[in-house]
Amino acid sequence: MTVDDADEGDERLVLVRYGELAIKGKNRSEFEKALARNIVSAAAAISPVEVERLRGRMVVHPKRRAERVARRLVDVFGIASLSVARRCSNDVDSIAELAERELTRALDEHTGPTPIPFRVRTRRSDKRHPLTSTEIDKLIADRVLPARADRLRVDLDHAELVLGIEVRERDAFVFAGRERGLGGLPVGTLGKAVCLLSGGIDSPVAAWMAMKRGCDVVFASFHSAPYIGEGSRRKIVQLVKRLGRWQPRSRVASIPFTAIQEAIRDSCPEGYRTVLYRRSMQRLATELAGREGAGCLVTGESLGQVASQTMENLTCIGAAAKLPVLRPLICFDKQETIDIARRLGTFEISNLPEPDCCTVFLPARPVIRGVLSRCLDAEARIPLTELEANAFEHMEVTDV
Amino acid sequence: MERSIYLDCAATTPVAREVKAVMVPYLEDEWGNPSSRHARGVRVMSAIDEARASLAALVGIADEGVVFTSGGTEANNLAVLGAARARSARVGGTGHVLLGPSEHPCVSRAAEALAEEGFDVETGRHADDGALDLEDFVERMREDTVLVAVMLASNEHGGTYPVRTIASRARERSPHAHVHTDAVQAFGKLALDLPELGVDSAAVSAHKVHGPKGSGALLVAGNAPLRPLFFGGGQERGVRSGTENPAGIVGFVRAAVLADDSQEETLAHLRRLRGVLASEIDALERSVRVLSPGGENAVLPSIAAMLLPDPPDAPAEVVLHHLEERGVLASAGSACNSKKKDASPAMTSLGLGPEEVLRILRFSFSRSTTEDDVRVGVRALGDVLEELASKIEPARADRRP
Structure with a gap:
């Protein structure tokens, strides 16, 4: 807790802006409710907050620590940008007084070279206000600039520090600067998706991207005890917890996969093993989606990244899913995925030395161009329906 | 359960019931800071003094030779880094460091850090039967060797090393060397008597002998100099600053006494x-x-x-x-x-x-x-x-x- 957080009381608020395009039409109210809910939940660990919905804006009132709440909200999907602001009545004197305070604070925190290119930018939602936006810009600039002539230099086109003013019917917001949000859509507004989560680097990133587009992601993980230890399950939980920054509550289904893997390994052509394991996972994930009311699957597959992800093999694998399969990373290079995983903080967890598939199940020479009819022939040799039903029945579901 | x-x-052992029993008072009523000047603190320091004396007597060193640490890893780091750095001046700067062939990472990685500081770090080898190639090892001891570190017994395969012979050969060939042994696995199973072994220091850990985790000691014979790893309030005679862990210390020493008995x-x-x-x-x-x-x-x-x-x-x-x-x-x-x-x-x-x-x-x-x-x-x-x-x-x- 910083000193300035402590002495600001509850005056400061967080002004949240969200993209306009997504909120047209009937979905608007649902979108806003979900965003408000997600904001409250994200801020909870820092401060209780109240959310006020205005036209095209949300005003978040933290009980304390407004700066930290704002830093946290940057990671809430659906937010285009936000500012820590103060509210006052909409007369020029009140606005000027807050402008002084916010500028003083911004300059105290500034460490770069001076003078800083600066401007005032007013946005007027109350068009009946006696002054135009430009007039307010000028009036306020004239009040705040003279005392800071050595540190601020007006530059309307390339301002680094923008003193923002939003004038409304009865009040006004004043703020110095704004943070960009992640954009996207509030988690949950586009429905549920089941993500097949391995312990690897890709699938957590894929899940994150689906969350970004408004999916509420349910996780399916497959466990090969006793070939693989309890540590792998812990790794899955760690990954989901890390993604909790973007999706606060997540459901994780741990599906026992040993019997299926053994049957495929023992009775199917060796080269097809991986493809067949994955087909089985797609069927189980589809089943889980049915139970959870999810409308699609999400995988971390990337074209050509490994033998099982050639175009032909992806076709064989995808054919087992009864729902659309979202593959957000399909055209990403590995490094691009790693870069995101590092930013998310999942990379270090994925790199923990906990295997997600035991080496005894891996084929020596995996097939590169799988053929669907051969998959189907192989699957006909083993009682897969029964094995999969049994696995599904023994699935463990936990909420993280 | x-x-x-x-x-x-x-890997670890369960805490013995008697060990837990002596620890509990230091997690309940006796919570004073051992460094405090008031009676609440002094009582705790007295308990630590007593524990220190018991442990010192077990291994044949002076009370002052016991440096309580957070466990075996810290004790080994303190020995490797602390001894090599303290002695490097005598050989004109850095110096030579000689390790056994299967040292635990808390010894070998600490030695890697010494290598980055410019020390010349060398590792012995096993003979065909898996024992240390002693002749080769002794050959590698040099005039400018500042540290010889060989474990008493390997955590990976249980193989033991002739630490006594190594120590006496090191005295002949490397007058400036600090001889250290990692006794974490052997402690409580093999007799540990520092003067008899002839080493300057030995690292031990509580939780391998039915004591608590987070507690251990570097046992130092004679006045072997050590550069501290931590600086602060000067606890443990300045070698290991930081408020002592009274529950951990009394628990550890109780476990050590039980093991020794x-x-x-x-x-x-x-x-x-x-x-x-x-x-x-x-x-x-x-x-x-x-x-x-x-x-x-x-x-x-x-x-x-x-x-x-x-x-x-x-x-x-x-x-x-x-x-x-x-x-x-x-x-x-x-x-x-x-x-x-x-x-x-x-x-x-x-x-x-x-x-x-x-x-x-x-x-x-x-x-x-x-x-x-x-x-x-x-x-x-x-x-x-x-x-x-x-x-x-x-x-x-x-x-x-």
Whole structure:
């Protein structure tokens, strides 16, 4: 807790802006409710907050620590940008007084070279206000600039520090600067998706991207005890917890996969093993989606990244899913995925030395161009329906 | 609590009831800071003084030679870094550091840090029978050697090292050398008497001898100089600043005293367990090979590293999880997916190939392990090997033309 957080009381608020395009039409109210809910939940660990919905804006009132709440909200999907602001009545004197305070604070925190290119930018939602936006810009600039002539230099086109003013019917917001949000859509507004989560680097990133587009992601993980230890399950939980920054509550289904893997390994052509394991996972994930009311699957597959992800093999694998399969990373290079995983903080967890598939199940020479009819022939040799039903029945579901 | 056969005592041991009992007062009423000048603090310091004196007496050093630490890792780091840095000035700057061939990472990685500071770090090698190549090792001792560090017994395979001989040869050849031994695994099983061994320091840890985790000591003989790793309030005679851990210290020393009281019986008990292990393994009629570097008599009997047969073509980690399913807890030499380059130097220096290192399973015992535990453990191992052979091999045979 910083000193300035402590002495600001509850005056400061967080002004949240969200993209306009997504909120047209009937979905608007649902979108806003979900965003408000997600904001409250994200801020909870820092401060209780109240959310006020205005036209095209949300005003978040933290009980304390407004700066930290704002830093946290940057990671809430659906937010285009936000500012820590103060509210006052909409007369020029009140606005000027807050402008002084916010500028003083911004300059105290500034460490770069001076003078800083600066401007005032007013946005007027109350068009009946006696002054135009430009007039307010000028009036306020004239009040705040003279005392800071050595540190601020007006530059309307390339301002680094923008003193923002939003004038409304009865009040006004004043703020110095704004943070960009992640954009996207509030988690949950586009429905549920089941993500097949391995312990690897890709699938957590894929899940994150689906969350970004408004999916509420349910996780399916497959466990090969006793070939693989309890540590792998812990790794899955760690990954989901890390993604909790973007999706606060997540459901994780741990599906026992040993019997299926053994049957495929023992009775199917060796080269097809991986493809067949994955087909089985797609069927189980589809089943889980049915139970959870999810409308699609999400995988971390990337074209050509490994033998099982050639175009032909992806076709064989995808054919087992009864729902659309979202593959957000399909055209990403590995490094691009790693870069995101590092930013998310999942990379270090994925790199923990906990295997997600035991080496005894891996084929020596995996097939590169799988053929669907051969998959189907192989699957006909083993009682897969029964094995999969049994696995599904023994699935463990936990909420993280 | 789940019922299981715990054969992983080299990893840690359960806290003895008597140990917990002496710790509790320092987590309840006696919470004073030992450095305080008031009675609340002084009482705690007195308890630490008493613990220090007991431990010092056990290992034959002066009370001042006991440096309580957060455990074995810190004790070894303090010895390696602290001793080498303290002595480097005598040999004109950095100096030469000589390590045993299978040191724990808290010794070998600390020495890597010395190498980055400019020290010349060298490692000994095993002879063909897995024992230390002593002649070669002594040859490497130099006039400018500032540190010789060799463990008493290996955590990986239980092999012991002739620390006494090494110490006396080091005195002849390397007058400036600090001789350190990592006694973490041997402590409580082999007698530890510093003057008798002739070393300058030994590292010990509480939780390997039924004490609490987070507590250990560097035992220092004579006035061997050490540069501290931590600076602050000057506790532990300035060698290890930081408020003491009274509960950890009294618990540790109680555990050490208990271990010492029963050291001879424990050693005899562990030898019996190793005998049971050997005969049970014979009865399996599978080619499980218990490693005994330097010969059966040279191995710390609490640790049995076993090279598993192939077939089944399964890494020890897979066997370990199958054992776990049967309630038997053990450990593997290397993780299933560890890269070949990460293969344990202790094992490769015994002449094992990278594939073999993956097939090392370790059972380890303490005085609380019973003969039945070992029987059940080995029989479970037999069952697992059979199960895996039947599950994995047909599939492999299938693909062979």
